[in-house]
Amino acid sequence: EKVRRKLPKWAKSPHQINTKILKLFLDIESSGENKITESLLMKRFGDHAKFIGNFNQMKIISHKNHAKVFEVIDGYITIWEPVIEIVNDFKKIINCGK
Numbered sequence: 001e002k003v004r005r006k007l008p009k010w011a012k013s014p015h016q017i018n019t020k021i022l023k024l025f026l027d028i029e030s031s032g033e034n035k036i037t038e039s040l041l042m043k044r045f046g047d048h049a050k051f052i053g054n055f056n057q058m059k060i061i062s063h064k065n066h067a068k069v070f071e072v073i074d075g076y077i078t079i080w081e082p083v084i085e086i087v088n089d090f091k092k093i094i095n096c097g098k
Helices: 002-011 017-030 038-045 048-057 081-094
Strands: 070-073 076-079
Touching: 002 017, 002 081, 017 038, 017 048, 017 081, 038 048, 076 081
Parallel strands: none
Antiparallel strands: 070 076
């Protein structure tokens, strides 16, 4: 529910770090890359300090985190399965991957 509530707000705030990270992941994924690691995403993001704190909040469930959208399995990042449809709606709103 947190993701459902927050992603429309993220879409309206492209300057937010969490929005930038999710959009970057989706752009990389839409380019055909299917083995996206945290180090690849961080390298493409550029600002390592801002990336680490924000990305960590996007892969855990916590009362005060951004919202869990990522899952890291065997070193590879994927969209967390329970929120895939919500993230797909986010992609449509921001025209990601075009």
